[in-house]
Amino acid sequence: MLDLFSDEAPWAEPLAEGAVILRRLVRDEGEALLKSVFAIAAQNPFHHRITPGGHRMSVAMTNCGDLGWSTDSRGYQYSEHDTATGHQWPPMPDSFRALATSAAAQAGFAGFNPDACLINRYEPGAKLTLHQDKDEKDLRQPIVSVSLGLPAVFQFGGFDRADATQRVLLEHGDVVVWGGPSRLRFHGIMPLKPGIHPLAGPYRYNITFRRAL
Template sequence: MPADLLAGLEPSPPAREGLGPGAVALRGWALALVPALLSAVDQVAEAAPFRHMVTPGGFEMSVAMTNCGAAGWVTDRHGYRYAADDPMTGRPWPAMPGVLRDLAQAAAEEAGYPGFHPDACLVNRYEPGARLTLHQDRDERDRGHPIVSVSLGLSATFQFGGLKRTDPVRRIPLAHGDVVVWGGPSRLFHHGILPLKDGAHPLLGARRLNLTLRRAL
């Protein structure tokens, strides 16, 4: 990662909050890169527009999604999976902007996972009322790699449970610029987002963006 970018990310040691074994929240970690991150998301969305995907059960997701990188996460009547091409356009997903890759690598290293090389970035766009129910990230080929999740815009409540869906669930507030990293013992922990509350963010208005970077292939 370029030294000047790393310096911009951490003018002082980040505020760390342990969320569980192998899981940490880095408070405000991404704030220095917000303009570049939003520009990158705009470029991705121009090539691969946000859309509300349909679950295998036929329900339209409340969260709008797009992807970038070598593979994109998709859901439809045929199931959950990663695909090299955008089913909406028939073209490969946009290449992952370097700022997203570099941020994910730096955050993963800070959390204790050096050598992370993400090849997929799922971009979720939340509006008031949108939510993501408890789930596990199980579609990646090698689950030995961590997950890096970047929050932008309106604050949200992150749910972080355990290996079983019935395990106790923590409710963790996430603010603009926060980054959560989990892997190792917590890699398959259930997680989700409670319905987004009304609000107005100075940069994103009544929206929240979440960038989830993974090693999919």
């Protein structure tokens, strides 16, 4: 596991019991990871989903893996096909699966094997309101979340939406892992500030690995 108190990159920054930021863990792999994101998006383009309440999400999303997460008028769901197009999700790259498994193990969650990978694209002003990841069947499995491109402020709260939140800056190459006693904590992303990243341009990309089934 990474040294929790090292000044050298990468290093681990605890958030709560069962939750940690692995700072700059994949910074050197950022270009290759983004190339894979763009290849996935070429097969299944980024799309602004509509929530069950009829609101257009400010975040555009695509997926890869055996299952993909989406939302529409019927609710939130995992499925083998994109409900918007009927097409099967692109396969998860081996490099993605290896990243997720390794990051989870470094955070104390050995044996993680994701079957779903949600990829979100943020443009300036886009945000993700406080929510829980609870559509997965086995809540003993952690969430592994990779930040690429522009920096963003991550909110990490408690087990009620009204609980106080920590606000921490996530930068290119940072990986957040949470599970165990922190698995159902509320979390979100503050509105993205404008900028240009040398690899991602005007966007932030977030790759989130889950075990859905």
